[in-house]
Amino acid sequence: MPVHKVARTYVESLVLPCANSSLLGFALLMGFLAINFSLAEETTLEQRPWLDKSASPDERVSSLLSQMTLEEKVGQLNQSNGISGQATGNTKNLVADSALYQLISKGQIGSILNEVDRAIVNELQRVAVQESRLGIPLIFGRDVIHGFRTIFPIPLGQAATWNPELVTAACRTAAREARSKGIQWTFAPMVDISRDPRWGRIAESFGEDPYLASALSIASVEGYQGDDLSNSDSLAACVKHFAGYGAAEGGRDYNTTMISPSAMRNVYLPPFKAAVDAGVATLMCGFHDVNGIPMSVNKYWLNDVLRGEWDFRGFVVSDWDSIFETIEHGVSKDEQTAALAAARAGVNMEMNSPCYRNHLAELVSNGQLSESTLDDLVKPILRIKFRLGLFDQPYSEPNSERLLLTKNNLELAQKVARQSIILLKNEDGTLPIKKSQIKELAVIGPLADSKRDQLGTWIPDGKEADSQTPLAAIRATAKLHGTEVLFVPGLEDDFDRSTERFAEAVTVAERADLVILIVGERANISGEARSRAILDLPGAQNELISAISEVGKPLVLIVQAGRPLTIGKQVEQVNALLYSLHAGTMAGPALADLLWGVESPSGKTPVTFPKSVGQVPLYYNHVNSGRPPRPYEYEKDKTVDDSINVELGYNSNYIDVGPYPQFPFGFGLSYTAFSYGEVELSAAKLRDGETLAVRAPVTNSGEVAADEIVQLYIRDLVGSLTRPVLELKGFRRVRLAPGETSIVEFALPVSDLAFYNNDEERLIEPGEFEIFVGGSSLAPKVGKIEIVK
Template sequence: MRKQKIWLFLVFFLPVISVCGDGVYKKSGKGFRDLNKNGKLDPYENPAESVEVRLQDLLRQMTLEEKVGQLVHTLGWNYYEKDENGQVRLTDLFRSDLKNRYIGCFWATLRADPWTRKTLRTGLSPREAAEMTNAMQRYARDSTRLGIPLFLAEECPHGHMAIGTTVFPTAIGRASTWNTELEERVAEIVALEARLQGGHIGYGPVLDVARELRWSRVEEGYGEDPFLSGSMGSAYVRGLQGGNVGSGENVIATLKHFTAYGVPEGGHNAGMAHVGVRELLTELSYPFEMAVKAGALSLMTAYNEVDGIPCTANPFLTNQLLRDQWGFAGFVVSDLYSIDGLISQRVAASREEAGILALRSGVDSDLGGNCFSTDLVKACREGRLAEADIDRAVSRILRLKFKMGLFDNPYVKVKKAEKLIGTPGHREVAREVARQSVVLLKNENQLLPLSKEVKRVAVIGPNADNVYNQLGDYTAPQAPGSVITVLEGIRQKLPGAEVCYVKGCAVRDTLDTSIGEACETAKNSDVVVVVLGGSSARDFETDFLETGAAVANERKESDMESGEGFDRIGLSLMGKQVELLKTLYATGKPVVLVMIQGRPLELNWAAEHIPAILTAWYPGGEGGRAIADVLFGDYNPAGRLPLSYPRHVGQLPVYYNHKSAGRHDYVEGTAAPLYPFGYGLSYTTFVYEGIDVRVEGDSVRVSVDVKNVGGRAGDEVVQLYLRDEQASVVTPFMQLKAFQRVHLTSGESRRVEFVLTGEHLRVLDASLNWRVEPGWFTVMIGASSQDIRQRTRFRID
């Protein structure tokens, strides 16, 4: 009887451990992972333990080589291959790197484009991607000593850069919406589509304040203004990361590129930045500060240097400013091979020296993986680097792997990836973003919106029916029919009309034209829609640098004149586009000009002669439908320029918030932009009345009445600018401090209210201390930086 009682006690009350499939053990009915295969539940394997307990236990068990391996971020698309029968397998390189180099992070594993040489055939569908990343995680867990899961970082600037995902407008277009709520929704979709395929880190948002418009990457950021950039970028961070980065539907946001990357000397990508400390802190780095305070968990250094110090080896930026002052709690990754670049910048003599310099400066992860590898191990073994420096960096990465739940379940559900990526609902959001991003620049005699009763429409131009010219840089190959061009959008809008298309010319090529045919088509039409601009479309003949930037050349068959590496000397329309436009105008037919572009291109002649002009930037996969919605009145445009549109390249820089010393005209003409920051027209009219300001303790409450006095419902972007009338240092002539996009029906009025805090009023004084100084401030509210409708003053004592 006594033996029976003991047996029953053992069965029901002692923990029972049994081996199940996939390395899962059962203990007291709860699953755990015996990752290091020692037959027991170590603290780092136990979900019930705190993250810090798990982290310290894992660090204790790791060798120096394993720690350094977690800091290496290699190129992930090299780790799988797909045969002619469509079978996907992991490569020998993958197994070797995990076994011998202990790699912990992959970059762009699912990326497909001409640089990676991954096509619709050789790349991965969402289902294949989920299956393949699961296989990678299974190998990492089952075939490495400690079973540490992998981090997969993916490009997510305007959609996850993978096959089958939703393609949104590029960031310069999304900035034109001035809609942070919509931007957050975009990022939620991007995060979901990346995470369901096995991604954990999304590269984005790009927060480079762009004041050098010759620079090739203007399209990737939110424009010239620090506050607008920071507001949109913070929304993108919130959308990517959500309330819980371990939700299974969110990813870590990586802010790019820290810092002053958007003001390169001569417009050269990665060129040096001529900026002072005050401009660096108050303007160029301010969007990063906003996004860090919004909770961003990762940040990427920039290729450039500031005042002789490379951003990838600048402890002031990454340690003092980012971590000590802003409270950043995530990890810092280099841009691709930017640690290697310390050698070409001649601040390091070898990869070992470059790696030590970057690590000590606060860089935690080496994208490219050449410098944080055996060199760091060697330096540590020989006493040139403390292992504590490595522990600090690896802790920042592993901590987030624990917080994302990857040690407990690194896998994704294949069926969800197949079902929830690139859905009609996601495409409808892309269409709404594209509609809100369209900026109406000119509408003489209310030519727009066009009547849907029109019988014959000529659609002409190199960007009217070119899929990839519509999508921007960092875009994956698109399946046939997945992108709606302007031509297709108009045809869908007017099923009963005769819609004729002639290309007319290319973006760059000056030889192969059909301008005469375009002219004849225009003469036989009731209205002409001409679609011109630029292109960031890479092709498989493009040459690339090791960093992935395209190499600009004179190859005529390429349209590419924007996108990473394609910096410009001027801003004129290339090829025969101006000749085409002038020929069409000479027909006497009504001409509507649609600009699809990655940066502002010169429009002086068009602004004088063409009656209706709009820019859609790169409007994404649903851009054609969105543009047709605007052209034919199904959507009232309300996009506003996120940068000042120059008249001439010689004006640059031409940003609105210059210092109070002011500017004067040139001998040849005005210094004013062609279209100012914040500008955009509507099909209706808004009036502003009754501005009111109340100083309430530590805040200032500003309100104004806005009324739609036109005949159509529409959105108005109400913009609040501030001027410090006297400060201890020179401050901007005016500075955007708040904005709201509001929808008003015809005749509707609304009281729009803003609250300004000390952060909006502060200055960086002569001793580089932030403070709110007493004195008078002028508050200006209007429809653009040059269209101020109401103003008043208030005093801070």
């Protein structure tokens, strides 16, 4: 019997008896080692030269591609869903009985998604490597959006940290956990600029600002991919959704977008370009259309710009069924025309739907699609598989559980959560809790002990049992200080509209020295297909806040949510407000740290918080109209006044609510105060190619050590297009002890002052620019420069 058949028999002898035992992983590993050994004995480099590790990835790709049939090339462009949920029992029989078996064994599948049973992953991979003609391995993909088993804050929460290094660390941890379970590819980061909190997927975004989103886009890619994709703790990243998806009309998911060329270039594309420049392996196109052309068939953006202009060498995957859905869009007649349009546009891999599988070979055979175009689609997929090391080590090893939820992982998750939480109000120093003054502490609210909801959206591998809730953490900390915790939920859940439990909640509040009220929106009403037309707290939570506020005890409101909510009137009823953007597994300990002052809050809003849904879209970097409203004054404009006022004049106002936000972009309070000294600019006039140095003295003028996020903004006063009233151009996180001063320095190249016009020309125009430095987008003007020819 040939060696490889002996090895296979050995695998079967181990797997069959162990299918339902803890020995399965060990058995599979030993069997796969035997197979790998047998292959090394039987397969020579002359037979399969693409296995030569000394050759470059491009050389290996060319060698393999030259041996592939038309059907095998098409096969690499197809991605199918996994089979874990279909049955239980013997792994090998499960695979052999699946429809995937025949497709994989014939080389007609290039990727599997949503398969995290390591035994099944390895068995499917064995079929691809051992039973297909050329042995091309599969790439296994999964939505690892903000953690795998250790869940970090949602991406919008990570953006609230304004800490790229911390985001990199979180993504690195997620990659390590996911790769240990056989996953090699994540569909993250999502870098869609979002200015509309009605859109559920704002939770997955890094907010409204291109500069901040670009910095975090790079941080995420570097975290997921590391230095080498073939490392056992690296994932291929997939930046999504190219491009402009966050501009969906009405904030409704999957909806159409109308985006001018200048807005696409200046606002929506920068985070994608940053990811490409950082070496992102893959990219996903969006469900939506841009100016009438669905992105899945948009040749201009996918081919001309992404590959031609930006020289992107990774591959593009469609979103789920999005090629097929161009039929519903009304731009494709049927599957065949959809497949042809997507292939010509440059979509390398089709997720889930079968348009490519059913029609590409025929399209090549009848001459409608050239084989060289098909080859160009296949090459990047093979290149990424070589870079991932799948030809050299296709299988996942056991012992993954030791890499999940480690002490270090949980400590990092707590740190990220702590920095993501935003202090939005702190009247008369209500927080941190004064240990000596609080003997009885009331905790009220439907989300105080809701393990699932603090994890947020898109956590397919997270476990609610792992969550450490605010109630549990508050109890643990209070016990250390001799404080009694009194808890009543007040409402059954966040959707509950009954006020029956209010009396009990009021009684507990009356007894306590301080009340912590924890409300918000549950996890499953933010994220994909979770757009909301009303942004108020759901259920009777507003009524609960009112009832508790009337007791008159110091009241701390904690909001856990996946988006900004319209809570202006509720803010006026409480003494302090902490906003937690679904902060993940360690949300509870992170909140407890902030409540008791173990750390000072440092989170800043990554997106503007509106007062009313009628103000949306509302964002800080808007352009002026010819009749702007009066200048924004936060202290004056933070109050919600919804009375009708028809005496505002003929300006860009609403007559029933002010035009300004509840909380502006980049805003967040601290337990200390920061003061800014005189800012120094290195020059008054600069030319293209030169760099402005900005030096800002920042002092901690309070009594506790804390982090400040120093922000640099500019305003282009006159341009050939209307220019934003403010643009973020830099930020620095600095930690200062009480009384300490630090000189925070920024380097602002003149090239960063360029913008694109509607002819998609990048311009650096002479003229005056104002410079602003401070702790939010409310930063004062500190000087002016002039760009000269």
